[in-house]
Amino acid sequence: MSHADLTLTAWLDLSDEAASRTAAAIARSTDARLAGTGPHAYAGRTGRVAFFDRDGIRFALVPGGTVRLGHDADRFVPSARQLADFTEAVAEYDLTRPLNHFVAEATSPPRHVFLPARLVAVRSEETDALLASDEAGHDDSHAEYDHAWLMAGLERCGLRPPTPDEWEYACAAGATSLFRWGDEYPEGEPYGEVPLIQEPNLFGLVIGDDPYRAEFTTDPAVLCGGDGGSALCGGYGDFLTWLTLATAYRDPDLAEAVYDGGLTGETPVRPILQIP
Structure with missing residues (x-):
């Protein structure tokens, strides 16, 4: 069996010794260095993480399997605080849809998909910085800095962005709540020193931690992990x-x-290292 078939359940069911052997085999197959494995907890859930280093980027193992993604509007019950906050936004911005309908339209639909196990960068990287050394060896003086440029540059590095499905699962780590930690949000704005969004998630990823840092995916029309800061900057x-x-x-x-704004180079991407 290929290690790309490793599911989350199978990964968590391994003994510590077997998990270390599996992670070492994955490191060899991806030409990466195993940085370690161990237990990890986030938002009341416990699991196991494995970290790898390659070409200056730290990766974490994200097991695969058939997973549930998207927002289930029928399951979500907003809190009194969320209703109050939304009521203020309705009054301020003339929103016409009920809260549940608004959230459903602003999120991807519920679905089940099959995903392979893969290595995912622990932190996102600014695209121009990530591809700077690669670009030095290529004559791209006439290239347009668009999504195709990003994909080609990452491919030359043996990398790619996550698909939208892969990004969602890497962020949720199996959680089916609105946020990876639950349905409610903490007091204050989602920026700066907020432990829930800055702590590594259950897979050990620092992800969805800054609304300004929306990340590229393989779909040129879909960025995940924020809105470029529009709502926060706009005081919504x-x-x-x-x-x-x-x-x-x-x-x-x-x-x-x-x-259109020429922001491709400074927009983050989270590299994926495929497990053969």
Whole structure:
């Protein structure tokens, strides 16, 4: 069996010794260095992490399997605080849809998908910085800095962005709540010193930690992990601002704003290292 078939259940069921052997085999197959394995907890859940280093980037193992993704509007019950925050936004911005409908339209639909195990960068990287050394060896003086440029540059490095499904699962780590830690958001804005969003998630990833840092995926029309800071910078209130960090959040206008605004190079991407 290929290690790309490793599921989360199988990974967690391994003994510590077997997990170390499996991680070492994955490191050899990806030409990476195993940095270690061990237990890890996040938001009341416990698991196991494995970290790898290659070409100056730290990766974490994200097991695969058939997983549940998207936002289930029928399951979500907003809190009194969320309702109050949303009511303020309705009054301020003339929103016409009920809260549940609004959230459903701003998130990807519920679905089950099969994903392979893979190595995912622990932190996102600014695209121009990540590809700077690669570009030095290529004559791209006439290239347009668009999504195709990003994909080609990562491919030359043996990498790629996550698919939107892969990004969602890497962020949720199996959680089915609105956010990776639950359905409620903490007091304050999702920026700065907020432990829930800055702590590594159950897979050991620092992800969805800053609404300004929406990340590229393999789909040129889909960026995940924020809205480029529009809601926070625009003062849209707690509910609309925190919603941009919901695991399944989608902003249909963000990609166009990034490409048209010449922001491709400074927009983050989270490299994926495929497990053969």
